[in-house]
Amino acid sequence: MLTALCCLLSATVAQSSCGQTPGSPRIVITDDQPQIAIAGNIEYYEDSSELLSVTDILAPNFNVNFIPHRNNIVHFGLTSAAYWLRFSLDWSGVDATSTRILEFGPPKLVSDLIRGGIELYVVDSNRNVA
Secondary structure, X not given: OEEEEEEEEOOOEOOOOOOOOOOOOEEEXXXXXXXXXXXXXXXXXXXXXXXXXXXXXXXXXXXXXXXXXXXXXXXXXXOOOEEEEEEEEEEEEOOOOOOOOOOOOOOOOOOOOOOOEEEEEEEOOOXXXX
């Protein structure tokens, strides 16, 4: 199983991404699904300080801070916070040579606003960041 942890960094608009730790949602990848919408199967944490690192987020006692996201899109509106999203991809149902593309839609353009970006972290079963 592959786990990903993402941080959405934004000065104003946050759309973000992913990561695996105990309890994070698992998304099963199969050969008969050309596309999978994952927004309804992630958890998120709002980092209003924008100071947390991936090490902070992966700390065992930090798990309780993540909130299940139940919407079909990931959108937190105009904000100065960073958002950490996590989910787990279960590849056990596909051929070892299968590939998929993880795609994030473009943020809405708002004039005169500067945006951050997305950082993707892949976390193994020993909680090491790849």
